[in-house]
Amino acid sequence: MIPELGHFALVLAFALALVQVLASFAGVSTKNDRLANMAAPAALAQFICVGTAFVVLTISFLSSDFSLNLVADNSHTAKPWLYKLSGVWGNHEGSMLLWVLILAGFGAMVAYGTRSLPQDLKNRALCVQGLVGLVFLAFVLFTSNPFLRLDPAPFEGLGLNPVLQDPALAFHPPLLYVGYVGLSVAFAFAVAALWRGEVNAAWARFVRPWILLSWSALTIGIALGSWWAYYELGWGGWWFWDPVENASLMPWFVATALLHSAIVTERREGLKAWTVFLAMTAFAFSLLGTFLVRSGVLTSVHAFANDPARGVFILAILAVTVGGSFALFAWRAPLLKSDAIFAPISRESALLFNNLLLTVCAATVLIGTLYPLVLEAITGEIISVGPPYFNSTVLPLAIPLLLAVPFGPLLAWKRGDMRGVTQRLMLVAFITIGVMILTFVLTRSSPGFAFLGIGLGTWMVLGSAKDLIDRVKLARLPFATSLRRAAGLPRAAYGTGLAHAGLGIMIIGISGAGSLHDDHVAVLAAGQSLNLGGYELQLDTTGLYEGPNYYSEYGDFTVSQNNRVVDQLRAERRIYPAEGQATTEVGMHATLWGDFYVILGEEQDNGSGWAVTAAIHPLVRWIWFGALFMCFGGLLSMSDSRFRIGAPRGAKARQTGNTAS
């Protein structure tokens, strides 16, 4: 009975979305405010209905109701509750329901969480948002219904893929979806603005918190996925330029560009059409990502043809959304005149430079991701485009962008003083060169260009700090005055600093882990040891134990450095009988300067021991620390008071907050 309630709620949500679209569209077109204002309550009701459906599905998973096809296929009674919960979205149907839930949640937030939003813009945005919701609800109901029953119900479920039974991965899809779907709000606002034929600073101020929210969620979501791959898949990699990863990276690039171009629209009323274009493109990329991951087209063009209903449906959504919104753009964009003049050396030009490189990066990744599919469809040749392609295209484009990061916030609007900015960054440059020399000396035994990447990251971290130091006039005014100035700085200034510094930290991590890693494989019997990078790893014992839904072969290791024991590690190979699968659980000795990583391999036939792989990943954790900083910076910017105060700011306020972004 309860699952039928969920199914019914979903159908009701579909009807409400239809009401939301029709009422707001008719109301706005006929200037009938009472009709148009129905959009907000409809959005809230739609959210409540989808929420009910989601709660019902969650209850079915938690109570292991195997009469539901989805639960039987993806859950198991022996599974810990966290993974019963994450099992809700660990499959196609449930994850699409989560997608729709977040979409409806954002719709409700637009309807009731933004009081200063002009009613007309809100109704138009809700109309677009409702249309997206309608289409995706149709997708869930007609191709991916999570509430299908099984008769007779099995006694036991098939289980969740064991590699997915992991805390980081439990929260990876929801965060990623908040990012993807948050971009739908920017999209709705962009289409609404085209519909009205007007984009102004206030519009940008309404959209920016949404962009910041989805960007922050996307950043941390991607980082969680990478963190999971690093320790769960068991070979120490953290980024593979795999199509599924690229599917989330492309919207991230475009969202980052959008984040910056919207600043120009907000501050200088410039780049209006471009910002609207990016908002639509960013959402198109999140739809493309959903399509790539959900349709099976990545596995094979042929696999896609085997089960076409879902793929074709999402492809149709993608085509209509992209085609429709870009046609609207072509028709209405000439109305969006920007009269800002761009001097080549100015804050706005720096932001434009950022946009140029970020969009080109997104295009590069797009081409690399789609090329194998296109080639296979046309010639039948099977190729794979992997890290060599992406490293040799994205890196040369990213390096000038990263080098320019510290300059951006220091340049003034309208007419920047490059000479002055360069002088202000002199000290930072000297320290950076010092760090590079030091790194070069410390890492001279290993080949590679780690010192360049670490220098680049240092440059970005210190450059971001320098901006904040200058703004509070630290050491130039009495400390108490600086402190007061620091308290008075807008949160957005700290947000920018944190996010840019976070990116620098991430670059340091990527450089260290990417070019300084080292590994060693050996056969060890109990009591034997191997040496790597100043560490000694000894295999103490091996054994077997039984977990809640798996059994495990394990090895216990002692890690020592200079004959002092620094850590005890356990590396395992787990077998999940319900799913018939195995996973590797690595042992890690983690420090800020790097991880010592142990993988237990196979036992030798002649009983002489176990194959053991030890690896060192220097600075690897900085990658995810950096992402945390970036996410936190984004959220801090989002909480900036100017986004909550709808009224235009006075000239004085604008002056002091001028360099905030």
Added chain:
Amino acid sequence: MRRRTRRLVMIGSAGATLALAAVLILTALSQKITYFYGPSDLLAAAAPPVGAVRLGGLVEEGSVVRGQGLTVQFSVTDGVASVPVRFDGSLPDLFRERQGVVTEGVYGGDGIFQAHEVLAKHDETYMPREVVEALQRSGEWRGPDPSDPAADEDRAE
């Protein structure tokens, strides 16, 4: 600077970036991609492919020699032809005989495929789709058409 000059600077730098990107992409697409071969294709190739390629098929029954130090040897077959593969390192958890496998490496003149990466999926019933297609080409495929969109590959390097 006059408005026109400014615009020229902007358009010029945008054009230069796009040109650079185009050059990078085209160069990379012509040099940095990896071709896939089935065992029959690899043996039938007029000259051994230069650089790294992927070889996929089934792990031939009885061909796996492991547990002898760190080098593992096995043969990849499509039922018609078979290519010996050598790999130094730990194999993925679900590497089994008669299972689908994709390896990446170099096919040397000695007739042995030296793999630097072995990919197998975290699922007993999974078969890499390139393998299925290679088997279908050689007429050895006897299963349903598999399609698994969530192909998490398990690799070892």
